[in-house]
Amino acid sequence: MNKLYSLVAVVVLMSGCSYKNEAIELSSYKAHSLSKTTEDRNNISFLSVTDIRADKTSIGYVEANGYVTTKLYSHVDFADRYKEGLTKVLKAAMFNMVNNPADANTKIDVKIKDIQLIYNDTDKLNENLHGKIIVEVTLTKADKVNVFTFTQKQGIWIKPSYTSKDVEPLLNTLFTDSIDAIVSKLANK
Numbered sequence: 001m002n003k004l005y006s007l008v009a010v011v012v013l014m015s016g017c018s019y020k021n022e023a024i025e026l027s028s029y030k031a032h033s034l035s036k037t038t039e040d041r042n043n044i045s046f047l048s049v050t051d052i053r054a055d056k057t058s059i060g061y062v063e064a065n066g067y068v069t070t071k072l073y074s075h076v077d078f079a080d081r082y083k084e085g086l087t088k089v090l091k092a093a094m095f096n097m098v099n100n101p102a103d104a105n106t107k108i109d110v111k112i113k114d115i116q117l118i119y120n121d122t123d124k125l126n127e128n129l130h131g132k133i134i135v136e137v138t139l140t141k142a143d144k145v146n147v148f149t150f151t152q153k154q155g156i157w158i159k160p161s162y163t164s165k166d167v168e169p170l171l172n173t174l175f176t177d178s179i180d181a182i183v184s185k186l187a188n189k
Contacts, residue, residue: 029085060117
């Protein structure tokens with residue numbers, strides 16, 4: 001009987017300490033003060049906003065001692081979130097948004113190329129969470145085409161994590177910073 005209690009105690013202890021992997025969410029873009037607005041009152045429109053990552057649910061992993069222990073995932077439609085966030089910020093930056101690209105002087109094509117979050121479960125002292133978002137933006141204005149690649153990278157230390165939800169704040173920061181960088185660049189063009 002003591003062996004049974006010991007076995008139950010070990011199972012309870014082990015299951016209580018395992019990493020809880022849940023789908024990671026992405027908050028809608030939160031508007032804040034803009035550093036740039038446009039002087040150019042041309043009409044602007046999206047040609048497309050697409051997520052070109054091969055696996056649209058995979059957004060990173062947890063590693064311990066050099067081994068991947070957990071894959072991080074999300075069911076968020078990142079293309080929709082980027083379009084929603086960019087539209088909000090472009091309007092706030094005084095761009096004149098139009099729905100029909102034929103009516104626009106400036107057209108934007110956005111491609112989400114990479115979203116990566118890596119949590120190192122064994123590093124307790126240094127940056128243990130690293131994130132990166134890469135977005136490519138093609139800007140067409142008066143038959144001139146410019147392609148820009150925006151890379152947002154950040155590393156932070158978080159307290160030891162036992163749930164994937166702990167990485168959401170970094171994902172939200174990278175998302176917001178990448179949208180702000182895109183709109184800032186467009187305001188300068």
